[in-house]
Amino acid sequence: MSDPSSSPSTPSAPPLRRGLKVLGTLLITLSAITPASSVFIIAPGVVGQAGSGAFWSFVIAAVVGVFMAFVYAELASAYPLSGGEYAIVGRTLGRLPGFVILGLLVITQLLIIAVIALGVGTYLAVLIPGVPGPVVAAVTTAAATVLAVFDIKLNAWITGIFLAIEMIALVVVSALGLLDPARSLGELLTAPVTVTEGVVAPASAGLIVGAAAVAIFAYNGYGSAVYFGEETTDAKRGIARAILWALAITVVAELVPITAVLLGAPSLPDLFASGNMMGLFVATKAGATVNTVISLAIALAIVNAVLAIILISARMVFSTGRDTAWPGAVSRGLAAIHPRTGTPWIATLVTGGFATLLCFVDEGRLLVVTGTSLVAVYAALCLAVLAGRRNGTTAHAAYRMPWFPVAPVLALAALAYVIWQNAMDPAVGRTSLLITLGVCAVAALYYALVLRGRGQWVLRGPAGEENSTPEPVESV
Known part of the structure; x- marks a missing residue:
């Protein structure tokens, strides 16, 4: 006898509690993006590659971000579901592509929590030298998991308070550079430079565009608002607004301090050569005490991001x-x-438990596994919004992007370039691509051999409605 719990006729689980306003959803989403962590952890990699041309790299990434925010907003206004990207792709492109995206997300979301948590020890080491990073990361993740079980409104307030501290730190960094610049804005805009083998040289367009591929990831996370669609009031309109506002605030919160550092650094060669660019900048401009305070604020920002991503x-x-x-x-x-509490408590404990264990895995391996999965998810969403307009599955969307199909087409072109860049990198990028393809293949096999044969996978919404979208793969 088949298991009735897996039957397509099985009613949906009890609904999540709608207790969030759009502001609460926005606060959690911004906390997951964690602009301060992006500025202090990801931005130095962009600066190391493109030099002062990193300003243009982040501008290019912001343009790509606008394209993807339009895509996310339209799809999320049609399907504001807790399943996020996989639930959207499954309803627009079909169940098989949807389950492949699910396979990627199940792996990468848990790994990302561990990757971010491992950053806490790095910044706490300023106050407590020699602190064991994996242990700190595991304790942070376990504590965040306990908090995540509580009411979503309480967690929105907690993340909001931590986010305010994070933003204050970015304002301080911005003021240090903008109020005491070492070079003009015109020089930054028209004559970007980098350092090659100790020699200052103009930053080429290729370096700037290549570094933009990394900058795209610094802005990533604005689409996470969709995961709270079943807990947000007036979700079909509110989630789209939260996504667009999250991107706008993120771009300002990251681009302004990065610009300030590039303008205010007394010596660009010293900045580029430093292993801790932001720490060097703050310590040089304001002293060791301010640098310690800022480092602690970044540690809090990372803790906040761990909590937010566990919620997601x-x-x-x-x-x-x-x-x-x-x-x-x-x-x-x-x-x-x-x-x-009205929260998915077992799913939260399982998520946090696995992520806690992953904190003891080598960080380099975690980064390789997660490296290109985001590109695949973005590409699937671009195809989903194009398909949704064509087959009518998103006809009920409350938000429609301007200038369609410019955003998804140009975003796909940018993502293709990122994939090419990764394929040309035999050390990390190519390995990451192969792992992403491997995860996709395993997910497709599981769907074909297990779920499709038993007819078990039914896409449900908060009220228990089932997906009636035809399966494109099987319609031939």
Whole structure:
């Protein structure tokens, strides 16, 4: 006898509690992006590659971000579901592509939590030298998991407070550079330079565009608002607004301090050669005490990001249980809602538990696995919004992007360039691409051999409605 919990006729799990306003969703989304961590951790990599041309790299990345925000906003206004990207792709491109994206997200979301948590020890080391990074990361993740089980409104307030501290730190960094510049803005805009083998030289267009591929990831996360679509009031309009506002605030919060550092650094060669660019800048301009305070603020920002991403990932895991992606008992457990807090408590504990264990895995390996999966997800969403307009699956969307199809087409072109750049990098990029393809293949096999044969995977929404979108792969 087949397991009734995996039958397409099985009613959906109890709904998540709608207790968030758009502002609360925005605060959690911005916390997941964590602009301060991007400025202090990701931006130095862009500066190391493009020199002062990193300004233009971040501008180019912002343009790509606008394209992707339009895509996310339109799709999220049609399907504001806790499953996020996989639930959207499954309803627009078909169940097989949707499950492949789910496979990527299940792997990468858990790894990303660990990667970010490992950054806490780096910045706490300023105050406590020799602090063991993996242990600090694991404790941080475990504590954030406990908090994530509580009411979503409480977590919105917690992330909002931590986010305010993070933004204050960025304002201080911006003021240090903008109020005491070492060079003019015109020089930064028209004569970007880099350092090659100790020699200052003009930064080429190729270096700037290549570094933009990294800068794109610094802005990533604005689309995460969709994961709270079932807990946000007036979600079909509110989630689209949260996505667009999240991108706008992120671009300002990252581009302004990066510009300030490039304008205010007394010596660009010294800045480029430093292993801790932002720490050097702050210590040079304001002294060791301010640098210590800023480092602690960045540590808090990373803790905040861990909490926010656990909240996001837990909702995706909850959705997989509601859609019966796993064996019956596992799916029922993951789809459980806590009767008092209204949160997916088992999915949250499972998410945090796995992420805590992953904190003891080598960070380099985690980065290789997660490196190109975001590109695949972005590309699938671009195809999804194009398909949704064509087959009518997004006709009910409350938000429609301007200048369609400019945004998804240009975003696909930019993503193709990023993939090419990765393919040309035999050390990390090519390996990451192969791992991404491998995860996609395993997910497709699981769908074909397990779910499709048993008819178990049913895309459900908060009210238990099932997906009636035809399966393109099987319609031939």
